Amino acid sequence: MESVLSIKDLNVVFSGFKALSGVSLDVYDGEIVTIIGPNGAGKSTLLDAIVSKSPVFSGHIYYQGKDITNNSPHDIARMGIGRKFQNPNVYNELSVFDNILLALKGTHGIWASITAKLTKEKKGKIFDVLSRTGLVDQAFELVSSLSHGQKQWVEIAMVLAQDPSIVLLDEPTAGMTADETYMTGEIIKSISKSHSVVVIEHDMEFVKQIAERIVVLHQGQVLAEGSVEEVQSNPKVIEVYLGHETIKATA
Numbered sequence: 001m002e003s004v005l006s007i008k009d010l011n012v013v014f015s016g017f018k019a020l021s022g023v024s025l026d027v028y029d030g031e032i033v034t035i036i037g038p039n040g041a042g043k044s045t046l047l048d049a050i051v052s053k054s055p056v057f058s059g060h061i062y063y064q065g066k067d068i069t070n071n072s073p074h075d076i077a078r079m080g081i082g083r084k085f086q087n088p089n090v091y092n093e094l095s096v097f098d099n100i101l102l103a104l105k106g107t108h109g110i111w112a113s114i115t116a117k118l119t120k121e122k123k124g125k126i127f128d129v130l131s132r133t134g135l136v137d138q139a140f141e142l143v144s145s146l147s148h149g150q151k152q153w154v155e156i157a158m159v160l161a162q163d164p165s166i167v168l169l170d171e172p173t174a175g176m177t178a179d180e181t182y183m184t185g186e187i188i189k190s191i192s193k194s195h196s197v198v199v200i201e202h203d204m205e206f207v208k209q210i211a212e213r214i215v216v217l218h219q220g221q222v223l224a225e226g227s228v229e230e231v232q233s234n235p236k237v238i239e240v241y242l243g244h245e246t247i248k249a250t251a
């Protein structure tokens, strides 16, 4: 099977510090890859390198077979890699609908977008992403009136509005209630029917809900890779990560 995203021997260095060291990883069509690992393992740096937010020192990133290493972030987004960051990056004083409108591919500038005549096609597209993220009932509410979880979903909807083929999510459930976390898992599973999804996550219950393939990062390297069961029973993973999480959960 052809991979959508292929990372080969990736190294990212910050002032002499190796944040990523020889990372290789493939993401296939329509799969969910969940990245776990201790704080500072290099998880966010990996997503940053994919979208050129952090420069790649050596190694390669291929998207649909094309080498995109250190291409401009704008080009990478335009090619079809959508990235959601940890903190919601939404316009609080606009409606949910207008936030999605602004994110639509080919949209330029707030006023030009909001005052331009809305085509039936654009409206349909906006409601499609709102229904995929459980936000149809909130379409005309101001984002400022939404819960923290709903704001995160608005941002996922904004990423989907850009028609990516791969969606990168950095800790999408941070700060969410248990119900919101569960709902986020269902949204991600639904998105994976039409997109590849890479998710960074700490909450192991959530990881179990969504995970198909897990990649464990530790000190900038891939420590282990496999199913939930394989990773949970891997002694190296227990030692550096899951043992610690279990202790935290029972403390």
Ligand SMILES: Nc1ncnc2c1ncn2[C@@H]1O[C@H](COP(=O)(O)OP(=O)(O)OP(=O)(O)O)[C@@H](O)[C@H]1O
Pocket: 014, 019, 037, 038, 039, 040, 041, 042, 043, 044, 045, 046
């Ligand atoms: N822009 C930067 N400049 C210098 N060092 C950085 C930069 N970004 C990340 N680092 C360092 O690289 C290492 C990996 O950081 P990263 O944020 O990728 O880890 P992480 O696995 O996402 O951690 P967390 O789970 O805490 O978010 C850390 O030691 C961090 O301090």
